[in-house]
């Protein structure tokens with residue numbers, strides 16, 4: 599059973615990786631991912647300088663997922679550049695997530711990635727919902743257009759964007775039109791957490807996380823239908839770009855659904871946070887079992903082939 603897909607011309611040992619932000623903040627976690635059965639991996643979204651992030655508690659497990667308002671805690675971009683220099687690219691591809699607080703910060707970080715000649719692939723995070731006072735770039739279509747124009751002229755290699763979920767067909771159309779104007783954007787990661795959810799503790803009658811009066815991004819099984827819709831919407835609208843699926847994955851069936859909807863690689867966030875990197879062993883086995891039952895020998899036979907009625 600060939601579980602591999604090709605990404606940017608290179609075979610992956612499995613169409614699975616972590617979602618940025620999960621199990622990828624520090625070297626010990628990055629090393630664990632490098633040693634895991636994941637076929638690729640991505641670093642925590644970085645800012646120019648190190649950040650503590652929001653006050654704790656800032657992550658809470660929910661019955662069907664998670665809520666988080668981490669606030670972009672990270673070791674600063676140089677730390678991840680140092681990791682990227684040491685990473686074994688023959689073992690698996692490395693994606694480098696960037697979420698600069700300003701356009702200038704993004705340009706500075708991207709210029710340093712360029713100068714480092716690292717084989718890492720840039721995933722530009724346009725969708726962090728948890729920096730107080732900062733609206734998501736990806737929900738401001740003019741700002742989205744500007745940052746893609748700026749990064750495209752500052753960065754000479756292909757790169758990708760991490761998008762938040764959209765909930766309106768007209769928004770899928772409008773964002774895809776913008777993305778299709780940038781041929782250097784050759785992958786799209788859908789979705790980031792569903793921003794600014796709220797969950798309540800019945801006994802104490804309080805919210806679950808401290809930042810933002812308890813408001814935080816929702817991940818986990820709650821978001822699977824929204825994630826599949828965004829994967830399929832951009833798969834249909836951006837035929838020249840690869841889609842990385844993210845959102846609601848906890849079983850081989852969820853992985854299969856993301857691939858069928860059009861994803862080339864499937865990211866795991868909340869379930870990885872809860873279960874650790876061994877989850878990739880289980881997901882690979884469950885996907886292989888499903889492919890066996892359905893008589894598929896390779897992922898290519900069903901990838902992106904979701905049928906309509």
Ligand SMILES: O=C(O)c1[nH]c(=O)[nH]c(=O)c1Cl
Nearest residue numbers: 667668669670726728791815
């Ligand atoms: O609060 C965070 O650090 C965070 N949390 C998310 O759920 N998505 C993001 O992109 C980021 Cl950057």
